Amino acid sequence: MTTRLAVIPGDGIGPEVVAEVLPVLDWVRARGRDLAWGLHPWGAERFLATGEILPEAAFGALRDGADGILFGAVGDPRVPDGRHAEGILLRLRRDLELAVNCRPCRPLQEAHLPLKGVAAGQVWIEVFRENTEGPYCLKGTSEPGRATDFAEHTEAAVRRLLEAAFARAAARGCALTVAHKANVLKHGHGLWMRVFEDLRTLHPAVPARGMHADALLCALVQDPRPFGVIAADNYLGDLISDLLAAFQGGMGVAPSLSWAPHRPFRCTALAEPVHGSAPDLAGRDLANPTGMFLSTALLLRHLGWEPEAMALEAAVAAALREGAATPDLGGTLGTRAMGAAIRSRLET
Numbered sequence: 341m342t343t344r345l346a347v348i349p350g351d352g353i354g355p356e357v358v359a360e361v362l363p364v365l366d367w368v369r370a371r372g373r374d375l376a377w378g379l380h381p382w383g384a385e386r387f388l389a390t391g392e393i394l395p396e397a398a399f400g401a402l403r404d405g406a407d408g409i410l411f412g413a414v415g416d417p418r419v420p421d422g423r424h425a426e427g428i429l430l431r432l433r434r435d436l437e438l439a440v441n442c443r444p445c446r447p448l449q450e451a452h453l454p455l456k457g458v459a460a461g462q463v464w465i466e467v468f469r470e471n472t473e474g475p476y477c478l479k480g481t482s483e484p485g486r487a488t489d490f491a492e493h494t495e496a497a498v499r500r501l502l503e504a505a506f507a508r509a510a511a512r513g514c515a516l517t518v519a520h521k522a523n524v525l526k527h528g529h530g531l532w533m534r535v536f537e538d539l540r541t542l543h544p545a546v547p548a549r550g551m552h553a554d555a556l557l558c559a560l561v562q563d564p565r566p567f568g569v570i571a572a573d574n575y576l577g578d579l580i581s582d583l584l585a586a587f588q589g590g591m592g593v594a595p596s597l598s599w600a601p602h603r604p605f606r607c608t609a610l611a612e613p614v615h616g617s618a619p620d621l622a623g624r625d626l627a628n629p630t631g632m633f634l635s636t637a638l639l640l641r642h643l644g645w646e647p648e649a650m651a652l653e654a655a656v657a658a659a660l661r662e663g664a665a666t667p668d669l670g671g672t673l674g675t676r677a678m679g680a681a682i683r684s685r686l687e688t
């Protein structure tokens with residue numbers, strides 16, 4: 341059956357970085373993969389012009405008609421309450437049940453790792469971030485002089501995330517660390533730790549421990565080498581993965597893949613760079629497309645196309661090694677030139 345991808349460029353620098361990876365999809369097809377892809381217009385521009393965010397029929401078409409989604413970014417200063425971003429990206433994560441968000445940190449260049457005495461090749465951390473609930477569930481109240489944010493955690497989602505994290509740590513033969521603040525967030529993170537203890541007995545071969553998130557951040561900066569898989573809720577996972585983005589060159593480099601391990605729908609994955617829409621860079625040919633390329637590789641791997649995923653990651657590594665760099669990496673290449681530099685290293 342033809343594998344179908346939905347491409348949503350979105351807002352800000354999203355369309356610019358997505359444009360650079362579209363030829364990669366053609367390259368995958370040229371290698372004999374039965375792949376089709378189509379562009380979808382959801383984002384601020386569409387919302388401001390028509391009032392549409394992500395109509396039901398369009399959501400259904402993504403859920404039942406695509407195998408995966410390649411996503412740029414959403415967020416636009418003209419929509420200050422972020423209503424459309426919530427209705428597009430957060431909705432896709434939640435309603436496609438993309439419970440696991442993996443954000444790998446594997447620095448490709450010594451110069452990108454700002455830590456003394458640590459070599460790039462010694463760091464390989466994957467953050468497994470719960471993607472659908474926790475403090476980012478967007479429930480709360482605002483009244484004069486008082487505001488409340490709720491953080492809802494369900495055993496089903498926590499178990500799904502931690503099972504995926506244990507499975508990954510077991511497959512890699514590496515340590516698993518669960519970031520939490522159960523000492524103060526007694527209810528939500530208390531639930532996390534109960535599920536964690538339960539799963540730990542099922543995976544005796546995985547060296548696993550819980551760690552207070554604040555102490556974890558300190559330890560990561562002092563020495564990231566002992567860490568393998570780090571599992572966390574939505575909020576802590578966001579913070580930890582942005583710190584780890586700094587170990588691999590910054591926000592422009594870090595990739596992510598969200599997926600639904602239980603495969604409830606045809607569409608089981610969404611790949612997007614860790615960065616947002618960066619309105620300060622939009623339309624200026626300044627955005628680094630590397631995170632988008634590496635996210636595309638993660639999606640190709642999820643689809644079972646390992647040789648293409650590896651070739652794409654190798655092309656990124658070769659381009660960086662040979663000095664290709666956008667301004668955020670200290671170089672002078674624009675988005676398009678950086679994209680071309682990476683694609684030129686793809687084997688034909």
Ligand code: ATP
Nearest residue numbers: 415591592615616617618619620626627628629668
């Ligand atoms: P979000 O909440 O959606 O994650 P954010 O407010 O954290 O978004 P980003 O859009 O991720 O912000 O960007 C933060 C800053 O990082 C940008 O203003 C920009 O300077 C830099 N940045 C982000 N993405 C890139 C990129 N691809 N290339 C270069 N710099 C980037």
